[in-house]
Amino acid sequence: MARLTVRDLLDARGKHQFAMLRVETIEEAEAAAKAGVELLSVPPSMILDGRFREVAPDCFALPGDNFYEIGGTEDFLRWAFPLYKHGADGFYCSGSLDTIRAMADHGLPVCGHVGLIPSKRTWTGGFKAVGKTLETAQLVWQQVRAAEEAGAFAVEIEVVPHSITRAIAERTTLFLISMGAGAAGHAQYLFSDDVLGQNRGRIPRHAKVYADFAAEHDRLQAMRIEAMGRFARDVHEGDYPTPQFLVDCESEVVEAFRDWLDRMT
Template identity: 85%
Template structure:
């Protein structure tokens, strides 16, 4: 079995190998990603604490993450991260403050920041749209990168930034860039499993690529559930279930003796 990647491995292989990254929500998805050769996984924090995660994804470089408003201030982030690190987290997504990123890095925790379109902070850049299409916003993305470098982050998710801007930044930063809709100059390409598997019924981002049609399959399975449960309910209501084959029998003399005893007890 291959060894689990380290931060040093990721930094050393920038530009030499294009890494695949997925957001997974279940152990089944994590296991499938491991078997498929997806090296980097974004995971719910609770998954790290589940011992089964490393049984199904032993070599994945795992980033637990949550939005900053779900965790709190700098002290809260540290209290959140330490147990996860102890249980095998490899890096931490952090959309919190530079102060928080700096504090985590000073404790030796590998931190991945976020630049470009940051969904939890989208109001500052105009909502769910590309960031970096103008000189002003391209400069903003670069300043975000520089600030993360100075704070001690080792990586940054760069989201929905024009590919040429990402390329120019990649040539000038030491960060490991995780591209979500920001082009091939990123050192890893990141998508959500819901989009890859075609189980997202809402808006599908422009940068997403769909490889399967789980939504149709889930509809088929749901129809089968309804059919099976309807038949069960009809059997119960009509007296067809349970039938003799579903019952546990007992000897007639045991039943008779038990009834006699009950009559005396009553």
């Protein structure tokens, strides 16, 4: 399969539901690609790792970080250009509309963020749905329109009532990446930590857990402790190292070496 383009995503709106995951390691990226996940949100450093495109050659990759980790408009541009050169397909941007506009003006595909924006949650009341009232639903629509007018090709729409998302999807040209915002989004987005059951904290309502890696990590940790404990006991009790773990040399060499040491000391 050829690598997806922005045009492919926009043309597929309403025709195909895309799967999207946030992955944090090369191993997760490889697993997602082999599993048929088409869109990947990745740490910026992963784009610069040559192994990434070896394991996920066809995935549409969106590197992203919070705006306060990157800075202002010029900082975003300096951040994005090397990533684009190394194979990024687009860029998540929770920065200003001016930043989205500047990136789009340079031909960089930009994905904005609307609804619950975790890095800006203080403005909408914390970690909770946005759009359950007329006023906040209007806010989400205004955010979508502003991102569209600034030149974004997509927005992540997070924890918005699915009926509101559907009404917005009918009226925007953007590619909507739904995180807990319903099936009217054009891609469904989760974090691999949640999908794999690695998250030990609060699991978001929209996150579906498909595995129990936390229990497996606990099992492996117990194995580590048990194995390391047996090693420590063997050392303390003189049971390690035993002859099968040692190398030696001919007795004549040892004797000659001792004689030499006696003369030298």
